[in-house]
Amino acid sequence: MQAISKQLLVELLKESSDGPCLSISQATHRSFPENGQDQIRFRNLIKELEHSLAQHEGKADTAKLLAPFKQLAEDTDFWKYSLDGLVVLGNAKRFHIFKLQRPVADFAVVADTFHLKPLMRVLQTSDRYHVLALSRSSATLYEGNRYQLDPVGTASTFPHRNHEEEIARSLPGDRLEHQEHSATITQQTESYFRAVDKAVIEEFSAASELPLILVTLPEHQGVFRKLSHNNFLLEQGVAIDPTSLKTEELRKRVWEVMEPIHHQRTRQEIDRFKQAQGTGLAQDNIDDVYQAAKQGRVQLLFVDADQRIAGRLLSDPDRIEYVGDFSHPEAEDVLDDIAEMVLRQGGEVLVVPSDIMPSVTGLAALYRF
Known part of the structure; x- marks a missing residue:
């Protein structure tokens, strides 16, 4: 996988x-x-x-x-x-x-x-995210969306700390020993958090660029954020011991943070398309969008997640040949092919459900020029 x-x-x-x-x-x-x-x-x-x-x-x-x-x-x-x-x-x-x-x-x-x-x-899709469930001695990374949350990074991904040894070192002694032990534990915690931060960036965030939501105790939120170099770490986290939550409870708490971000991004992009209609910079005619994609003019392409259109893209002359269905031996998904073309040209593709698509044709495009 x-x-x-x-x-x-x-x-x-x-x-x-x-x-x-x-x-x-x-x-x-x-x-x-x-x-x-x-x-x-x-x-x-x-x-x-x-x-x-x-x-x-x-x-x-x-x-x-x-x-x-x-x-x-x-x-x-x-x-x-x-x-x-x-x-x-x-x-x-x-x-x-x-x-x-x-x-x-x-x-x-x-x-x-x-x-x-x-x-x-x-x-x-803009509802994907990572969750870092963090304590002083363990870390688990999850990937989720509005419906599911699954672990993708566990003990084998992150360095391990012996929590029992920490407890033994923090048992009551004289005041000076206690202060020294507290300072040592703080240093070890910060060192561990740095190692976890580095692993998350290198193994996950750098490639996925997904927003990262931190779930940890209130006293650890500030410590981790102060030393983290992860540009995808969201300002808002969930201040709770992650081990106190079952996975479904964790997903619900995290989605409360992520849902406004998801809706805002989708609304902003759809509003951009609607505002550009009539200016020549917004188009939902498939044949016109195909020509613009070949010229590298498509900045953002919306694709209907629930539609497929059977056909093939021809280059001589440049046109789309539509066929009846996908039983045709040369049939490909025209929407898929145009989306690939946009990605190759450095454009962005946003796949959205039919009920929020800004058009009924299967795609909609915002042009660079």
Whole structure:
């Protein structure tokens, strides 16, 4: 399994030249008996890939391309521990598996590029965050959204401290000893916090650029913030002992911090689009946006998370050829392809649900000029 980052998405865009590219996305389930059908549904999606490969032009080694997918389909242990969604990508050189914290539509496609919209939605949605649950002797990092919170960094990620030894050193003695022990514990705590801060930055924040919410006792909030070099650490945290909360309780407390930030970002970007309408800098016509994307003019692209449009982008002449559905051997998701083009040109892609999309066409764009 791999974590999703902007750097990885760029790498996947580059890998898309090694076609044909096979993509599967499907909803999965965390617990029995709901997850009992996930493995069967994955096998059925592989059959759809086989059918598409049979119609695909070229001399692709079908057996070799499908081998890692079929191996995963038979890995019983893998299917016992699922999250809410799964994306599997493969071509002649690479094979990638992503477990997601949100459901995705069941979909299988063979194309010249990977179907990356499910990953772009995870990467570009503004409700994602990290949580650092911190004490003087332990640290756990979580990744979450409005619905889920899962650990991504635990004891193996961070340095370990022997809390029992600290307690022994802090047992009552004479006043001077107590002061010396207190000073020592403070120094050790600060040293440990620095090590945790460094690990979070290097292992997670630098790549993901997700906002970080600190959950720790009130007396540790100020200490950690004073020494932290993490530019993604939010000013507001949760001042409580994280070990006193179950995961779902922790998610609710953290979402109280994150929800206003999430809503503000989404509203601001949608308002920008609405204000730019009529100025020539806002467009929701798919064909026009495609031309602008080719010219590198798209600064921000909204993509409807719940829509797919079957077709292909042609270069001679520059136009979109729409086809009936994804059973067509050359069908790709036009919205996905335009989003990839925008990312390659240095633009930003924001994947949002249908109910808040500023248009009904499947996409909307803000132009640089």
